[in-house]
Amino acid sequence: MPKAIRLFVRYVDAVNYWVGRFAMYLFFVLGGVLIYATLSRVLAGIPVNWALEMSQFLLSAYYLLGGAYSMQLNGHVRMDLLYANLPPRKRAMTDAITILFVIFYLAVLLAGGVSATDYAITYQQRNYSSWAPLLWPIKVVMTIAIFLMLLQAISTFFKDVAEARGKPIV
Template sequence: MNFLTRVVRLIDSLNEWVGRSVAWLTTLLVLVVCFDVVTRYLLNESMVAVQELEWHIFAVIFLIGAAYTLKEDGHVRVDVFYGHMSPKKKALIDFVGCVLFLIPFSLLVVWTSKNFVQMSWMVHEGSPNPGGLPARYLLKLMIPIGLGLVFLQGISMALRSFMTLIGRPLDAEDSGKDAGEVSHA
């Protein structure tokens, strides 16, 4: 196994673990939403903290789970042309897309969110709403962490595509699918 294969496997396994761990938050989100609905409509009681908790959990799922979704090829894609291309053409499109768009964008978000997150931590930002949740700075930290994971997955995708382009596609067991095959999860 060469160095590039090890890097791809390491990044993929990291995002696999993170994604599967964060997926459990969807169960928590369902329970919180059910609690909110019951208290709001049956007990005629509304709690700001519960409503904020809903979007905090959703934000963590979205931000931290984005890299796993990218790894599993679950993001929206226009497959009209891409779906009928050869594995090498798909690899070329994926490589160019990662190098020109995904990697620079994720780095830009990580870099520009630095001051935003730092300021939030310095003032221990919480909810501006009475009865809201404290520690909003923890939620804001998920922005650079999530996009950092997307950056890493972009590196993995670019390396995987590069290996396909040079005629050395990674084995099917590395990705769980045939080289160049698109999953439609």
């Protein structure tokens, strides 16, 4: 593989590694929000109206930002009917073909994410609830996460092609 592709793979993998590791800690923030809301309601008798939506936003950021890292670690589920019996190079060839569908899907999803984020920023879109938070921050996070997932899918494609050719990118 050309040096530019190897650099692309190395940098995308590095960025998604660190973003994924960061996303892991969002789970602790989520736990803190839920514990605070529970203690506030049970001990003080004061319900917190923002906790449910904040926990939904945190969970969305957690799994979307962790998606590219999960792909990097081969943590996604595969339909393993015939795949497991294939030799490694044929598996890589199969992966290289099927990842193209994922790339197409993520590109369409990214276009929708950019459009939705632009709308949320332009019109100061708010959620319909008593807290009524602005939606653009979570939509920005979601769009960035989709973009990182798209980059990771392209990186995976390059790694699969290299593996299918018998010259893996290390």
